Amino acid sequence: MNAVSQPAGSDKDAIRPFHVNFPEARLADLRKRINATVWPEKEPVADASQGVQLATIQLLARYWGTEYDWRPCEARLNAVPNFITEIDGLDIHFIHVRSKHEDALPLIVTHGWPGSVIEQLKLIDPLTNPTAHGGSAADAFHVVIPSMAGYGFSGKPTTTGWDTTRMARAWTVLMQRLGYTRYVAQGGDWGAFITEQMGVLAPPELLGIHINLPSAAPPEILKALGAGSGPPSGLSAEESKAFERLAYLFTQGLPLFSMMANHPQALYAIADSPVGLAAWFLEHDVRSYELIARAFNGQCEGLSRDDVLDNLTLTWLTNTAISSARLYRENKLPFFAPMGVTIPVAVSAFPDEVYQCPRNWAEQAYPKLIHYNRLEQGGHFAAWEQPKLLSEEVRAGFRSLRA
């Protein structure tokens, strides 16, 4: 690791300040590798049905190998307070920004795959400094943004066992260590898994959770998906659409995850090839892929070219392509199945998410559903794509818990 951590205490619960500084030689080596990429032929189809299209990944590589500059991202990271502390034997990196507002509600926000704390950077100011972003002082949060085990600047587990449940326990330790006795949690993707697992653990300090990828598909839906059969009868229009999106994911979108869940250690190619890593990340889901492809074609919507490459470059520089893929192998929880969260839950359903969770599914899955909203815009990377909308959702979602 090329970042500098300074021990600020001697005991293993110490919280050490951290900042990011990769040497110029590493950046030059990355550019050199990108520009020396060996390319395959174009896909034999005119769409994305065979995966990430050659023209798209070549646009990405051209920008990455020439104009793209990592340093502004590094500066943005270093402009917020970063720390590392050891929890359960592993170094956990986190960003911790306290609001100037005294009664701010502490909030831990967790990223997903293929991601890093970069997904959350745009949320920090709207949440900690709401008065500058159309909110009131009563909406303020103190924000903690950890890097998951094996991701970014956190340590890489050297043994098995760091699944979402263990991370959920570690996050409750982290919040305790930071002195927070009342807090809330938020996440999407793996971040939603970890957040819901925190909800299952339900430590008394945790008032409630907010998620933008709920594990809330009813059993009959999961059964139909597993069997590859058609939708159960009697679905509403919203439910039918959600079912179709999930069915699409189950038939066309799972091999990537199956590979990481089965043999992450066979993926040497994504640790050794920057473009190979980029393509693997772009494949996450078809809507995100299309969004990113449009960004590299000059149509910037939720994500910019720099957003995408900041996250990829961070993964490359920290050499976490395989250590992060391993979370799929560690995970033993079924995708989308309710986990039994009985504490208060707020849900935001974005239209381009892998499925837009219908209200009645959320009501069935969460006995204490304190907030539900269907958004008109945004997808899988809500914090990254729609930081304003998501921060408004987080404010609204947790408002009833601030007494």
Add this chain to the structure above:
Amino acid sequence: MNAVPKQMGSDSTAIRNFSVSFPDAKLADLRRRVNATLWPDKETVDDASEGVQLAVIQQVAQYWGTEYDWRPCEARLNALPNFITEIDGLDIHFIHVRSKHENALPLIVTHGWPGSVVEQLKIIDPLTNPTAHGGSAADAFDVVIPSIPGYGFSGKPTAPGWDCPRTARAWNVLMKRLGYTRYVAQGGDWGSLITEQMGVLAPPELLGIHTNLPFAVPAEVLQALGSGTPPAGLSADERRAFERIVFFLTHGLSYAQQMANHPQTLYGIVDSPVGLAAWFLDHDLLSYELIARAFAGQREGLSRDDVLDNITLTWLTNTAISGARFYRENKLPFFAPMGVKIPVAVSAFPDEIYQAPRSWMERAYPKLIHYNKLDRGGHFAAWEQPQALAEEIRAGFRSLRAS
């Protein structure tokens, strides 16, 4: 492509001489890339359950980047008559060795994935020149060894459609073009699917086929694979075969699912030699272990050079993705009988993905003319056990020679 085709005729059915000659610069570039590999951390387990172990792939890379020499393989290829001819709009490369024995039986042998004609080189002399290898002149074959579309020196399809049935039709055209009016066919892996599809087409010239990975699993067994619970009444052989297939489907198939779904996303295996090597080594557990032992100094069926000749050929021809695409083209279910009614010979190797029980073969092939359970050998029978496979091919087709 760095090989030199020489036009021998002007019409599209011309058979052109071909020889292999990659420039030194490509070999030096490959070595440089191998030696500049960026490595992930070691797997978090002490076995191969997470995929290709770091120590194994580093041994591969160390030998590949230093001692390994491609030129002897190139010389072995060029010592044989190589040709290219256009069939169905695509250049098809093949090796064609005629026996000195007058009544030799023409035989077309097809390789699989992750393979190339390199898999078959060791069986050429035993088959064409049997008297030098413990056989009699009556056992001689004229041997044709094509490269599958998208593999090695064959052309890369630029449109979908080059699946096993189309390749089977092309092989029939090839044998006719070579003037053969009576011939047999052999294969394992994709080579077996293609060979069995030739058996389904059953052109009058095709006397019979030999397979070492038969698609012959009974319907009730295929149906039970999903549950993992064997149907009642299986014999010991059948039960072992069932368990091996279940293991493969649950732990060993992810790479195939990725290639069947989104081959184009695998830019990393085109750009990273070590990434390609690991992807190939991940084919099946027993082959992986065999190859791992070879690189650990314990030489059995495959040598280090065998393994690297095949990977280097794939690298130099840039066929990692075009080869993977064959999985996407395939629409035939794995292991399900195809309905071959012409004579079939089967050799069942113990370390194959499953060792085919005789009872299943008798049900799948109404004209089973040969069945043998071998004591040794695995998925790459021609490559690992050329002497045993050559003897099996002789024995398997012996009854068809008189007709």
